[in-house]
Amino acid sequence: MVLVICFVLLGLCMLTSLAFGSRMVGLHDVIDGLFHPAADSYEANVVRKRISRTVFSLLCGAALGVSGALMQAVTRNPIADPSILGVNTGASLFVVCGIAFLNISTANQYIWLALAGAAITALFVFGIGSLGRSGATPIKLVLAGAATSAALSSLVMAIMIPRSYVMDQFRFWQVGSVGSANWDNISTFTPFLLIGILVAIFSAPALNALALGDDVATGLGVRTGTLRLIAALGAVLLCGSATALAGPIGFVGLLSTHVMRLILGPDLRFVIPMSALSGAIILTVSDVLGRLIGSPGELEVGVVTAFIGAPILILLTMKLKVRSL
């Protein structure tokens, strides 16, 4: 039932994403653009250009949704999300360094840098967040993430501002945008997405056991250290590769998993795959909103998700104030 609704929503998203923008086109043109290669109206061409953008935003949203679900399960912390934990900013810093110092300019190269940055930042933030007696509580992790994120952002600025050529290359990327995606980007990104999602789906039953505490999970035969490592790698793969291509987009992981948890309950065998769907929907809708609000130009999708996500994060943190790991 939920699945059906999600797929209907997904279909609607795709349609609106193809139809809406700084130039609106009708359903008729969308169909022309998609199914009649001969149709050569201006509108049909606009639609064709929006196809890659739409596909990319769906995939990217799915990656961010699943990545958020994995991070929450690994840390047993309901407000974990690639952006809140600073992992996205870490990926950005590495990409900026690559652009500034190593003359890197293709998505293929971005991806490896972004993955390295994401992995190192994830380790760092969890390390700092678990210092002290009470372990990694939600509040400590968020603080560690925010502090790291702020520090890394200022580093990013420090590297960018003196180099105008970096600025140009980097500006579109920095806020998070799916607008410039092409089919090359999509084919670079897809293997990472698939591996990440497979890792997530196969580790869901073990993560369900981990949700009952490390002791119960061990008693059930889960090797908690190995599981955490694999699932965290999956999460970093997903959010690192998404960030490499789209720039840091915040809160999608948080929003998509919480919507699914509300509807489906805590069983990760359902929450993880459905977070891919809800993530895809949320990111695509945000992208469409960004195009509508920003018209005649457009507002980057990263700005839109931050506007929607920040208040939700505040609500969640208040609700979960004292719940610790």
Added chain:
Amino acid sequence: MTQTHIFQAEEIVAGYDNKMVIQEVSLVIPSNKISVIIGANACGKSTLLKTLSRLTKPVSGNITLDGKLISKIPSKQLARVVGLLPQSPIVPEGISVADLVGRGRFPHQSLLSGWTKKDYEAVAEAMRIMNITELANHNIDELSGGQRQRVWIAMALAQQTDILFLDEPTTFLDITYQVEILDLLTDLNRKHGTTIVMVLHDINLSARYADYIFALRQGKLIVEGEPLKVITSTLVKDIFGLDCMVIKDPVSGSPFAIPKGRYHVNNEKAP
């Protein structure tokens, strides 16, 4: 009926980073019986149970199941023989009774198999034994403490292990529910032959429900045996530092320790 197993520990030393809590404990768990570990607060009961159930690695010594080191047995395979209910498991927000009990099936499922008929049957059976079948679709947050504890034990039962470790399964429960839980565990042992090893803090309930007692003091095993033989006023004085009188429990015939105190000593008022 469950199989008979030889589960034993030889001279294990275990503890935490800065201090060793368990000092050279050797024991053999009586198969198909109920064993209870007793001892004063912080003497190492939980640590011993954690070590036996592989949550903490011993620094030295061996723990074996049917002659094999438990650290050498693949974790899922071991989890099909040895189950565990720790003292404070975590309840995920919004989880239903059936979902939680079902998570006990993890060691029986492979990466690709998903849920089989056996899994559903095991979960239904576990809920029936613990009398929670009607609660299946309830949210855990709606349940009373006693019901909650039955759900957790059902989760461990769904694991269908021959040996079950439980750390203080009755703490924080009213006496009625303590007796209820211990009766249900006894049912499990008598009907299915499950070997049960648990930590209990109430010495009299321990004496009543245990077939076998392990008494710890400061991380050392000082006495073991059947309750009738080992629960004496000397032992209680030894492990709890408490003067008491041990009589025969008129209901069960097991030893029953009645504490003395400065104000109540053999019917006389203390000075």
